[in-house]
Amino acid sequence: MISCAELLSYLNDFLDGELDPELHRRVLEHCRACSPCNVLVDTTRNTLRFLDNDEIIELPEGVSQRLHARLQQHIDALSAAHEAGPKLVSPASEATRGRSWVWGLAMAALMTLLVIFGGLHLHSTAAHMATLQGWLVDQHCAAKYADHPQDHYKACALSPECLASGLGVMLSGGDYVRFDKAGSDEAARQLREANVTTDLRVLVRGMRKGDMIQVRQLSLDMAPSVSVDAFPDPGNQVAVASKVLVSF
């Protein structure tokens, strides 16, 4: 018969129905002979049943209405922008129009978040040379690591799925800028060779347009104290950056 300690180690799998039949039988056998363990199993099962109720935490009155109202503000703002400037937009396919809706919604949400966190900076959407410092994050994981990009780790970035999505830089404010294909490949190459596991700091310089940067120089191997975060670069920061960036 299994011991009480063994029963405890099997408890989760037993309650979740994930124990193989033989072990399941042995747990039941132990419970029949051991009253304290029988009570333990029963009361823990009751605890899970207590939790397993979708209605145990309901939305308080007004929460849903305020949430949808805030969302509608973004949709309305986007619609107004579309109606105000149709001549500035070239004729678009259905797919392109769809992407523009998502982009517009995204920008509206981003603007709100930037205002909330008190760090609003507006940048020209025209292409310009820029030097960015942040953390290397793949596009697939960008949302997940938006608030703590320093936790993103090497094995994740180099996994086939994440690598295929393309790499980019997460800036300290939660803004994400993706690399062009050549930049992503170079970042992956340097990452494979770098002696790091997490806190993947990256310094990159290139032609930025919107949320994409055409990478010309990039370095993962830099002192954390290097400070460049300019749009566009002041000359002195370019000089600092040029000491650590790798051209390719």
Next chain:
Amino acid sequence: MNSEPDAVGIKVDQDFALVQQIRAGHPELFHELVRRHERAVYRTALAILHNPEDAEDVTQETFLRAVQHLDQFRGDARFSTWLTQIAVNTARMKLRKNHAHLWESLDEPVQTDEGSVSRDVAEWRENPEQQYTREERQGLLMQALKGMHPSYRSVLVLRDLQHLSTEETAQALGLSVANVKTRLLRARLQLRERLAPHFRQEKKEQQP
């Protein structure tokens, strides 16, 4: 558990179909996507933060972030899992801002001492959940969760309230599967001990 395969499959397909329609130029459908997940997101936020106002803020910020990054959701994982990741991260950021000392403890290694778990808990009535109203059950749960170590609480909320799988929970919290299992066992046992006095007392009162 609400893990009936067909129902889950249909819900997943409907989520992904909605995302595709939003991308195709129907942003108003985001309301429907929100309706399907707002309660779950709020529940996660409340269980982590214990403050209704903070939970509402986090719920709003979660959906705004989801909109912001919607083009990055590719349907590899369930939409609810992806959304939960955002909610947990947003709630953690709020927690870190409000209670730095608690945030620090989230990253500490968890000692496992299951062998010392008390088994000396009296038997509960058969259906303890039926003896309290929904509001009373929510109060009991919030009180029990409040005293729990944050690292256990997050795992318990995602696994047993949100019904994420062990692997999905590990992904959402950035933990190993083994670590999730260890923390889940501790969390369930802690919750059981915190709830026990309420259910045990009721049973005694009902006995002649």
